[in-house]
Amino acid sequence: MMGPEAMGVANANLVWSDEKVCRNFLCGTCPHALFTNTVSTGPCISRQSSTDPFFVVQKMDLGACPKSHTERLKTEYLAAKDATPSDPIFNRFQMEYEANIFAFVDECDRRIRAAHRRLEKTPEENAKTTNLVCSHIHLDRLMVTHTCSDA
Numbered sequence: 281m282m283g284p285e286a287m288g289v290a291n292a293n294l295v296w297s298d299e300k301v302c303r304n305f306l307c308g309t310c311p312h313a314l315f316t317n318t319v320s321t322g323p324c325i326s327r328q329s330s331t332d333p334f335f336v337v338q339k340m341d342l343g344a345c346p347k348s349h350t351e352r353l354k355t356e357y358l359a360a361k362d363a364t365p366s367d368p369i370f371n372r373f374q375m376e377y378e379a380n381i382f383a384f385v386d387e388c389d390r391r392i393r394a395a396h397r398r399l400e401k402t403p404e405e406n407a408k409t410t411n412l413v414c415s416h417i418h419l420d421r422l423m424v425t426h427t428c429s430d431a
């Protein structure tokens with residue numbers, strides 16, 4: 281794995297509230313993980329899409345997340361949230377997370393509209409665009425449930 285995870289030892293000293301820790305990851309799902317790892321993120325995105333040239337070009341290719349995704353810190357975050365749910369920091373993290381996801385969904389919308397504009401509306405091309413819409417719906421569902429449970 282590339283990025284902060286590769287630093288290993290440094291992560292041992294990290295706490296979940298650290299700026300270097302990805303808050304999207306702590307609160308639910310990081311868009312980077314969702315779209316760079318298209319094979320394992322869920323049934324909606326995984327089918328066809330990784331081999332579909334149109335999708336590969338058009339998908340939200342965010343690259344690796346610059347922040348740390350560490351399961352241990354997520355576990356500690358959730359444990360701390362359980363212990364003191366009234367601490368305003370948890371509300372703040374959640375608000376940040378939702379703002380990030382909304383911004384990301386807006387960007388998806390923008391790209392979907394742009395893709396539609398470029399396309400002649402043949403059935404094949406519409407089917408390709410559906411991949412993008414499908415990803416978008418998948419994200420909306422994440423917003424609602426905060427888990428990827430549509431298997």
Ligand SMILES: [Zn+2]
Pocket residue numbers: 302303304305310311312313345346347348349
């Ligand atoms: Zn992240």
